[in-house]
Amino acid sequence: MNHIKIKLLTLIVLVVAVISCKKQWDNQSAGTDQQLNQNLMQAISAQSNLSTFAGYLSKLGYDKLLSTSLTYTVWAPDNQALSTIDQSIVADTAKLRAFVNNHIAKQSFFTADAKTGIRVRTLGGKRITFTATTVEDATITTPNRYVANGVLHVINKALPPKMNIYEFIKNLTGTGQLVRTYILGQDTSYVDTTKATVAGIDKTTGKPILVAGTGLVSMNKYATRVANIQSEDSLYTFFVLTDNAYNNERNKVSKYFKTVSGSADTTMNMLAALNVLKDVAVKGVVLPANLPASLTSVNGVPMPIDKSTIVQSYQASNGIVYVIDKMDFAVSDKITPIIIQGEAPTFFARTDRRSNYAYRVKNDPSGVTYHDLMVSGSGLPAAYYAGYRLSNLYTCQYKVIWRAINDFYATPTNISQRLGFSMIRNTVGRDGFLPLVQFPYTNVTPLNYNEVTLTGATNPNPTAGGTISVVSGTLSVDKYSSVDMFLQGANSTTVNANIFTADYIKLIPILN
Structure with a gap:
């Protein structure tokens, strides 16, 4: 029995070895012209039509780089391609280095690897587009010359580095x-402490003391924020x-x-x-x-x-x-509605009423799932509220809409609630706020899943030159700023008489 197992194991090893050898051969056969007794520099120097490029490599010391055992791919422009190169590039070592770097990449890249096109990072940090027949807008005239330390492709155009x-x-x-x-x-720039040089440790704070001018990292806020x-x-x-x-x-x-x-x-x-x-x-x-x-x-x-x-x-x-x-x-595509989710308040009037909050996930009659907030139950103070901090509102008049769903079956009557808006600095105490724009109490009727437009806002505490005000009975933002919005229950302590709820609130800019 044991000799059968030994034979089977031997067979498996032979199969694996054959597969492994085949993979190695397939990798090598990607090169249509194999000269494994040469390195890249020797292969380039041996071709008379690459003499100009070979001269650039030697001038920069890249002849040594391309003679090492490290693996590279070189897209070498022929002499005709380099005949029109700006001589100011050749005369400036830094410019010539950037130019040559754009023709060399680490690792081996064959045309078979680029059937649908790949972007290859060059030694200069730029990426070039490599396909089965081209690199950038140059045609590969002699592809896949496979040498001891990489791959050589001959091309008919130079590849000057492009700006990003x-x-x-x-x-x-x-x-x-x-x-x-x-x-x-x-x-802008900032100090990356992980890249800075540490001179010592502050005995008082225990924090590292950094060498001035080290660890400075440049960044562009548009690049990080937008694209x-x-x-x-x-x-x-x-x-x-x-x-x-x-x-x-x-x-x-x-x-x-x-x-x-x-x-x-x-x-x-x-x-x-x-x-x-x-x-x-x-x-x-x-x-x-x-x-x-x-x-x-x-x-x-x-x-x-x-x-x-x-x-x-x-x-x-x-x-x-x-x-x-x-x-x-279109202005309407740039100045868009602001939607505040009811189930995502920033704060509440008090921090000791968590048992009264319900963050619900339900389906409306159409089968559409919605998330909302319902505040209800015993011990709820009169006129209790949930607060929402609204950042950077556009300066304009707003149509204010809410979707508040009353499915409180214990007492199937209207829920009375309202919205108020205040400048952040005017918030007073934990049990109240100073509204600058106040919508009247509005009934949320049972099982009404529609949006409701709020009207009739007043300005109970007008502030000259303030951030918000009332125009035509609705909210107006007069300065680009952040404000607090308050969703408030009825002024009652009777159980279930001061419930309030919200799926979402919309502030729709009135454009003109």
Whole structure:
């Protein structure tokens, strides 16, 4: 019995060995021209039509790099491809190094690996697009020469490193200067303590003492907040608005970002600028031939595209840039409704009534699932409320809507509740607030799943020059700011007489 097991084990080992050998052979056979007795530098030097590129490698000391046992892929431009290169690049060592780096990548890349196209990171940090027949816009004339330390492809065009989208904007001259100013204005830096040099430990705080000037990291807030146009690993289609187009779009939305009541200021301009420029980037690359009449921005906003107004285009290392003289955004797509979920309050009037809160998940009569908040039960103080902190409301008048569902079956009668709004600094005590805008108590009728528009707001505690006020019986935000909203139950301590509930509240900007 044992000898049968031994034979079976031997057979399995032989099968695995055969499969392993086949994989190794398949990997090697990806190279159509195998010369494993040569390294990359020897292979390049042996070809007379690559003598110019070989000279650049030797000038930079890369002849030694490409003679090591480390694995590289080289896309070598032939002499004809390099005959028209700007000689200022050759004369400047830093520029020449950046140029040559863009033709070399670590690891082996065969055309068989790139049947549908891949983006390869070069020694210079840029990514180049490699397909079965091309690299960038160069044709591979001699592919897959497999040598001892990598792969050599001969190409018919040079591959000068491209700027990424951020670098293109940074180097803009002439048109697009207002966008350039904004984007570069988002540059900042911070100290990354994990990268800083530690000089010692503060005996009082126990915190490390960092060497001044170390660990400093640069970043661009637009890249982190909207689209990472600095990253070589990202791909975007980006639209730079000309100064005229930028001003037109910013002027359309600037009145919704007043930080000083009744006037404009620098902060307003920055806020309005962000509202416009957060929607000029699209994920992925859309080439000119494929540009539609509308795209969708990274933030989901429709971008109207009139191709006749494109004044310049540039293929960047991480996408494509269009300089465009018109992008007529719809204001309703930029200044959008604010939805506050009832089940997500920021705070309550008191912290000792948790037993009265129910965060519910239910289905409405149509079978649609909703989440809401219901506050009910014994011990609930009169006029108890849930508070919601609303950040950075647009400066305009709002239509206020709620969806509040009354399915309290113990007492199938109306629920009476109301909304109030206050400037944050005017909140007083834990059992009350000072409303600047107060909607009247409104009945929530049993099993009504519809939205209800609130009207008849008053201004019980007017504040001159305040953040919010009442216009035509509804909420008006006069300064771009944050406010507190209060969902409040009836002024009663009778059990179940002061219930309140909310699925959501909508603040819909009234645009004009």
